[in-house]
Amino acid sequence: MDITVNSFSENEDHVIYIRLRPYNDIDITVAVLCDGMGSMTNGRISAVAAAESFISAIVGKVIHQYDKNKNDFSILNYRDRIISSVAASIRYANTAVCEVATPGFGSGTTISAAVVADDFLVTANIGDSPIYYYDSNANECFLVSQIQNRAAEGADDISSEEYDENKKILTHYLGEYREISEGIIQIHTIEKIHKNDRIILMSYSASDKYSPADLKNILSGSDQPNDILSKILSGTYNNDDKSIVIMQIS
DSSP states (O other): OEEEEEEOSSSSEEEEEEEEOGGGOOOEEEEEEEEEESSHHHHHHHHHHHHHHHHHHHHHHHHHHTTTOTTTOOGGGOHHHHHHHHHHHHHHHHHHHHHHOOTTSOOEEOEEEEEEETTEEEEEEESSOOEEEEETTTTEEEEOSOGGGSOOTTOTTSOHHHHHHOOOOOOOOBTSOSSOOTTTSEEEEESOOOTTOEEEEEOHHHHTTOOHHHHHHHHTSOOOHHHHHHHHHHTOOOOSOOEEEEEEOO
């Protein structure tokens, strides 16, 4: 798998990606993008804490699955354990963000993560940093993250006009609560991904003008990942932090 990242150094975003192969089993690739909030300093601290804690937790939990059956165990046969490990790692990251938060400041961070285990994809998300999946066989692009975590239509604090005009509304984030309740972590799975498929993690400001159809037009060509990054960034208009991770299946 090839991974290409765009992330400016002086912002509140933090990106980490790793590849591991426990006990010569399958390749597992993990990418996480966190977009901090609550001023430059506090947002950056929250984003770093979330990303690093997530990666630490997911590696530990995956390796733990092999402890009793190192010689004849393949985690691909226990996909539910990958999903549960991802969810537990999101909760661990939330605890880390709460621990580093400055009292009196509304700091926190979004989190978007993708785990590819051979041909199995798990995505997890809290916040308004979306994840898209491009299926090269079907030439289709899908939103596979949380945008359902927006304010519900007709809610007291948002008019229907605002809802229609802004589909990406931040309603949850890490650091909001000490304990994450059911339904806040959005997890999606794709059972079989293919060569040349692409997974895109984006901070909100990098995605604010794009629909899945827009991204399909960019992703369906033969452009190299760096060219794709340039095209995506050229279509954004605000000056906020912009981070993008492109995971291309090879």
